[in-house]
Amino acid sequence: MSIVVTGAAGFIGSNLVKALNERGFSDIIAVDDLTEGDKFRNLVDCNISNYLDKSDFLALLLEGEYEGEISAILHQGACSDTMNHDGKFMMENNYQYTLALFDYCQSEDIPFLFASSAAVYGGGTVFRESREFEGPLNVYGYSKFLFDQVLRQRMEEGLTAQAVGFRYFNVYGPHEQHKGRMASVAFHNFNQYRASGKVKLFGGWDGWADGMQSRDFVSVEDVVKVNMHFLDHPEQSGIFNLGSGRAQPFNDVAVATVNACRRHEGKPALSLAELVEQGTLEYIDFPDALKGKYQSFTQADITQLREAGYSEPMLSVEEGVDRYVDFLMTR
Numbered sequence: 001m002s003i004v005v006t007g008a009a010g011f012i013g014s015n016l017v018k019a020l021n022e023r024g025f026s027d028i029i030a031v032d033d034l035t036e037g038d039k040f041r042n043l044v045d046c047n048i049s050n051y052l053d054k055s056d057f058l059a060l061l062l063e064g065e066y067e068g069e070i071s072a073i074l075h076q077g078a079c080s081d082t083m084n085h086d087g088k089f090m091m092e093n094n095y096q097y098t099l100a101l102f103d104y105c106q107s108e109d110i111p112f113l114f115a116s117s118a119a120v121y122g123g124g125t126v127f128r129e130s131r132e133f134e135g136p137l138n139v140y141g142y143s144k145f146l147f148d149q150v151l152r153q154r155m156e157e158g159l160t161a162q163a164v165g166f167r168y169f170n171v172y173g174p175h176e177q178h179k180g181r182m183a184s185v186a187f188h189n190f191n192q193y194r195a196s197g198k199v200k201l202f203g204g205w206d207g208w209a210d211g212m213q214s215r216d217f218v219s220v221e222d223v224v225k226v227n228m229h230f231l232d233h234p235e236q237s238g239i240f241n242l243g244s245g246r247a248q249p250f251n252d253v254a255v256a257t258v259n260a261c262r263r264h265e266g267k268p269a270l271s272l273a274e275l276v277e278q279g280t281l282e283y284i285d286f287p288d289a290l291k292g293k294y295q296s297f298t299q300a301d302i303t304q305l306r307e308a309g310y311s312e313p314m315l316s317v318e319e320g321v322d323r324y325v326d327f328l329m330t331r
Contacts, residue, residue, distance in 0.1 A: 002049060002070050006031040006057075006101075007077030011176040012115065012168070012223055014042035016074055019224045021047050029070075031057045032077060042175045058097065061104055072231060075101055075114040078143075087139045094143035099150060102163060106154070111162040111234050113227060118169045118216070118243065118298055120145040127216075128301040129167070129239050137293060148239055155237060162234045166226065169243030169300050172320065173220030174327045185250060186217075186321050189257040190328050198280055199254045205286035206296055211251035213296040216243035219320035222312070229310050236308055243300025244314040252317045254281055260325035 003020060007013035008030035017028055026047035033054050034040060043051075052060070054077055060066065078094045098114060105112035118127065119141030126133045131152075136142045144167075151163055172184030179187075189199045201211040226242055251272055258280060259269040275281040302314075315323075 002027045002029050002066070004029045004031060004057075004070055004073040004075075006054065006073070006075045007115075008032050008048070008051075009034060009039040009042050010076060011042075011173075011179060012171065012220060013074075013076040014046065014175045015173070015220050015224050016076065016227055017043065017046045017048065019228055023228075029057070029066075036178060039178045042178070054097070058100060062100070067108070070108070070110055072111040072113070073101055073105055074227065074231070075112065078115060090139045090143045091146075094140070095146050098147045102147075102151070102154075105163070106160050109161045111164075111231065113162075113164045113166070113230055114147075116148055116165040116167045116239060117141065117144040118167050118241070118300065120148060120167065121295075121298070123295065125297065126301075127169075127241060127243075127299055129241060129304055151239060159237055162230075163237050164230045165239040166223070166242040167239065167300070168223065169216040169218050169241070169298055171218055171220050171223055173223075173324050175220075177331075184217075185215075185253045186257055186324055187328075189254050190261065190325060193258055193261050193280075198282055199258060199275075200282045200284050201250050201254055202286045203283035205291065208296050210283040211254065211281070212249045213294075214247040214249045214299075215295070216245070216247055216298045216300045217253060217317050217320070218242065218244045218300075219315040219324070221320065221323070222314050225312055226305070226310055229312075230308075233309065238304065238308070240305045240308065241300035241302050242305065243298070243302060244316070245300055245302040246314075246316070247297060247299035248317045251281075253321060256318045256321035257325060260322045263322075264325070264329055 005013050005017050005028055008017055009032040020028055028048045030048045030051045031054050102112055120134045120136050121127050122135040122137040124133050136145045148165055172186040176183045176187055192199050203210045223242055230236055255272050
């Protein structure tokens, strides 16, 4: 029996494939769109049994090509560019594709784990898996939000197989280099420092001091562990926030990144004030284009995740970024 990972050459998808390999499992059907060919690099150190383009896979699946051969689908494939305003593409790629896979899994009694997003909360200040706190600000968030509503309705009617949605917060870690401007703050901070010896962050805006806008930054290591937990517990279904459960300012990410780099340079760690004083950390004017469209604060309420039995501690920014920089230094 095969496990399907969609978005397998992407950031989270490739980390899931690697985790399955570490469990001794290599009968993996990797599904993705390799129009951006360099993403293949994320799969070079992975073992898979087959690769299929996302369109080809769905067609073959619905034609019955894999009947009785799939044990689970881990659906990570999506367009995650929040600045892509092509609603027709976003809804076909993110919503309709997800719905087709979900319907298939329900009809064939196959576990379905999929990527939702914290973008469903929009500009809200409460990040709890409940309808009254949800209000996406862009079509990407809406594409995720809409399928979450479908799942809620189907759960009320009664599921025939496991279905779990993960509302990812700000994920960072290995194999995100292809994401460009959509890559994590830690990735960009690392490259800025290595190129110029400096890191730049947004200055204050909307009541927030310089670099103090705060997000729930979660290591891809923890994201993978949670996915594996639910794969091991097919009796559990639902929509779950997947973040660290704590908000930390962008300043923390910058300090952790720079100090991890300094460790590799044989230099001592510096405080935020010292980094600012010596010019290693600079603040730039908050962009006008982002005003009114920017989440200055996110913090996942992970109560439901804990109640579902996931008890492992989540890495802090300081722990996770330090490990991530170690990885980046080997590239």
